[in-house]
Amino acid sequence: xxxxxxxxxxxxxxxxxxxxxxxxxxxxxxxxxxxxxxxxxxxxxxxxxxxxxxxxxxxxxxxxxxxxxxxxxxxxxxxxxxxxxxxxxxxxxxxxxxxxxxxxxxxxxxxxxxxxxxxxxxxxxxxxxx
Numbered sequence: 001x002x003x004x005x006x007x008x009x010x011x012x013x014x015x016x017x018x019x020x021x022x023x024x025x026x027x028x029x030x031x032x033x034x035x036x037x038x039x040x041x042x043x044x045x046x047x048x049x050x051x052x053x054x055x056x057x058x059x060x061x062x063x064x065x066x067x068x069x070x071x072x073x074x075x076x077x078x079x080x081x082x083x084x085x086x087x088x089x090x091x092x093x094x095x096x097x098x099x100x101x102x103x104x105x106x107x108x109x110x111x112x113x114x115x116x117x118x119x120x121x122x123x124x125x126x127x128x129x130x
Contacts, residue, residue, distance in 0.1 A: 006042070008055035009079055010068050011120035014039050017056040020119050024096050027054070054079075056120075068121050075101070077115055077125035086112040086128045 011017035018041060021027045027043035030053055034040075038060070042053040059065050071078050083089040086104045093116060094100060101115040101123065111128040118124050 004052055006053045006055060007079070008057040009118075009120075009122060009124075010059050010064050011056050011118075011122070012059060012065075012068075013120060014041055014056055014058055017041075017118075017120045018043075021054070021056060024093070024098060072121060072123055075115075075123065077123040079122070080125040080127060082129040083126050084128070084130055086114050086126055089126055090114050 009017075018029065018032075021043045022029055026046065028046050028049065029041070030044045030049060031040055031042040038058040041056045043056065044053050045051055059068065068078070090100065090104050099117045101117070104112050104114040106112045113125055113127045115123050115125045
């Protein structure tokens with residue numbers, strides 16, 4: 001059976017992304033080394049250091065910027081994170097200055113969700129999962 005061990009998110013500035021994803025969101029840096037003029041920079045969930053890594057991937061191509069901007073302008077999150085309590089996570093992140101598109105919302109038949117801006121050109125959704 002296949003399993004996801006690495007996924008990526010395009011960022012416009014790796015230093016800014018590292019600060020946001022670690023200092024603000026609370027992920028832990030796992031890998032950071034030079035790679036082709038940029039950095040191979042990954043973060044993981046604290047306490048799950050051997051779990052799925054999120055690669056903070058620099059945009060090396062114009063089409064990547066176009067893709068990222070199109071998603072952002074359309075209001076489409078590029079990735080989703082889970083939280084056991086979206087309202088508590090919203091309150092915690094809002095207090096840290098994170099910009100949300102809306103307060104946590106529950107859509108019938110779906111978990112509670114919220115969408116925030118990651119300061120690196122992306123929208124990220126969080127949903128409630130136990």
